[in-house]
Amino acid sequence: MTQNSREHIDIGGSWQIAFDPEDQGLKSGWTKGGWPEQNAQPIQVPAIWNIEYPQADGVGFYRTMFSVPDSWQGKHVLLHFEGAIYRCEVWINGKFAGSHEGGYTPFWFDITPYIQFGVEGILIVRVTALSKSKTVDGMILEQTPLSKQSWYYVYGGLWGNVFLESCPMVACQDLIIDPDLRRERAELDICLNNRHEEFRQVQLVLKVIDPRGEVAYYQESQVAAPPGSAHFMYTLPIPRP
Template sequence: MENEIQSIQKRNYIMNKTALNILKIFLISLTLVTMTNQIINAQVINLNGKWGIIKDTLNELTINNVEEKDGWQNITVPSTWHIVNEEFLDYQGIAWYRKVIPINKIETGKRYILEFEAVDYLSKVYINNKFIGENEGGYTPFSFDVTDDLKEGDNKILIRVNDPTAEEKRTDGIRYWHIPHGKQSWYVQCSGIWQDVCLKIKPVNFIKSAKITTNISGKFEAEIDFDFHDVSKKENFSIKIYSPDGEEVFQFNKIADRIT
């Protein structure tokens, strides 16, 4: 009987210790994520809402003639283009999006980052008729530094989106089944800009991303990716970690123009 009680007490101790470690990991992760979000999320210009869209059924439109084409319609971003009307209901292939964003003043010493949460599937981005970059993949975020491509006043964004069909000649030689699919192939398509779009205004040097890997033992690793555009400018880098009861358990400070 005594051995059973000791065994139960030991199990309870291990469970309580494990729960405490999990709580510590959660709080540490929450602290770091909160800190990172405060730094990463600078001024945000929401680009959701009304956009223009047009189908390119024959894959004949280019950045030079797409805006002259008749047939532009309105679409609300974020959303799949299949909800626009019956014409788009079962459409797969290429479509173009457009939007004009006014910028009163370009702030010096700032970086302008155009961010997409997800665009299905292949996307090419243009600003003021200049090619900015492209992305493949319909489920993950991507971004472009467009600081040097914007101007004060109206800025025109055009996005060519390709959601391949079985007829590769109309979708840049790419077929639908060339795309690596998982369970999502069981469902209907979700073509177009189906997640949020925004323009973020950040400091010249900023934290680009942070990845926190935790362990049930209570140990963790934090991997922080910086984006430095002005290496001549010294930055004050600081990390503080607090225990569940609010006690500071770790602090790191460094003033440097390059942190590794």
């Protein structure tokens, strides 16, 4: 599996935002074609929204247009967020794609079922920020993992980069490396995700580069990846680590 099997498209820049202090956006269909153009304002992504709108808190709906190239057909398309404060809900072309809670960890969604390749799509993100003065979406600042924000400034928005990624039908989903310096080795747990409905033969190339830029270890391995996720374990000898 090679690194160049994935491509990325940054979709940050100038978006629109519509704040929703009365919590009417979902009821009014803002995610399904009823976007409130008269109330929408420009905003830069990535950035906390308080930079341009210092008094904003509570709920804000972000909106932008994006396009997935025809050349990505046959692959899965992932939508990545490097950070959003605090809770994030995502719609693609009016279809709900998923949600995430937590201000400082990256997250992603597989949006392949909701897009048309080569056709401009609509991305709407409902971001719920916490407040010192009120309950927002049933959340109280002091009762969340972000409770320390009650000590200082409370902020919200899409503060991290937002980008699209093309992902092969068989791809590395996760990699855990457990070094053992005393035994001069490293334990690898490679999780492969096979989106086909049948087993697929995959070649794994394991390479360790030392601080001088030289290859300290090299191994090629053929594995049969079943549909869904599967783990493959390896022990890599690393002399004099």
